[in-house]
Amino acid sequence: MSADSPRKPNWGRYADLRPIEIEGILASSPIAYVPWGALEWHSQHAPIGLDSTKAEGICLALAEKTGGVVLPPIPFGVNTIKPFKGFPHSIDISAELATRACQELCLQLADEKFRLVIIFTGHYPPQQIDALQAGVDQAQKEISSSRFLVWADSQLLDKKYRADHAGATETSFQMYFAHGSVDLDALPDRLLSLDEDGIMGEDPREASASRGKAQLNSIIAAAVPQIQFILAEMEAEV
Numbered sequence: 001m002s003a004d005s006p007r008k009p010n011w012g013r014y015a016d017l018r019p020i021e022i023e024g025i026l027a028s029s030p031i032a033y034v035p036w037g038a039l040e041w042h043s044q045h046a047p048i049g050l051d052s053t054k055a056e057g058i059c060l061a062l063a064e065k066t067g068g069v070v071l072p073p074i075p076f077g078v079n080t081i082k083p084f085k086g087f088p089h090s091i092d093i094s095a096e097l098a099t100r101a102c103q104e105l106c107l108q109l110a111d112e113k114f115r116l117v118i119i120f121t122g123h124y125p126p127q128q129i130d131a132l133q134a135g136v137d138q139a140q141k142e143i144s145s146s147r148f149l150v151w152a153d154s155q156l157l158d159k160k161y162r163a164d165h166a167g168a169t170e171t172s173f174q175m176y177f178a179h180g181s182v183d184l185d186a187l188p189d190r191l192l193s194l195d196e197d198g199i200m201g202e203d204p205r206e207a208s209a210s211r212g213k214a215q216l217n218s219i220i221a222a223a224v225p226q227i228q229f230i231l232a233e234m235e236a237e238v
């Protein structure tokens with residue numbers, strides 16, 4: 001198939017879609033996923049954009065199941081490990097800016113006829129969740145014809161995996177979504193800690209791409225029925 005052949009996808013990356021394709025998706029699955037990440041220290045072994053890569057990978061997998069579009073990841077992390085512990089290369093964003101950006105994105109996506117907007121954050125300290133929830137709440141006050149939600153992978157993950165920061169769970173996601181981007185040999189040969197290494201949770205040396213895939217499957221299993229339920233509820237309201 002040449003690049004110019006007609007495509008009728010029911011999901012895709014918003015930035016890569018042509019108008020007729022967006023219109024087709026809107027007619028069948030008016031869902032917009034907004035992966036929300038951060039640029040934040042994830043220790044020596046993992047990239048700074050882990051939370052964005054993770055959120056985008058999960059959103060693409062969900063969109064493939066439910067239909068809809070996936071926006072480019074927003075790298076606005078509130079309360080990163082920089083103010084907390086001083087680790088470098090992190091870009092810390094104010095709660096006010098994250099709230100405002102979230103609110104405006106919700107309103108714009110509703111204006112573009114998306115009826116369900118899921119802000120999916122891969123960075124999940126309470127300050128981040130609260131900032132995004134405030135943006136969603138403000139948008140919902142202005143628009144009632146679309147639904148706006150904030151979800152975090154930590155809330156949907158099977159309980160047998162521990163939500164962490166740069167630990168085995170997040171590192172497994174990174175290995176699965178971006179092969180070759182993790183260097184476990186960059187970690188020091190000793191017990192790892194929050195204070196010295198900026199790692200919370202299980203040792204990242206326990207991570208694997210296959211575990212990342214299993215974690216993703218647990219999120220899909222938890223999220224897809226919820227999304228289908230919300231869509232059915234919205235359909236009944238019309």
Ligand SMILES: [Zn+2]
Nearest residue numbers: 051165166170
């Ligand atoms: Zn993270």
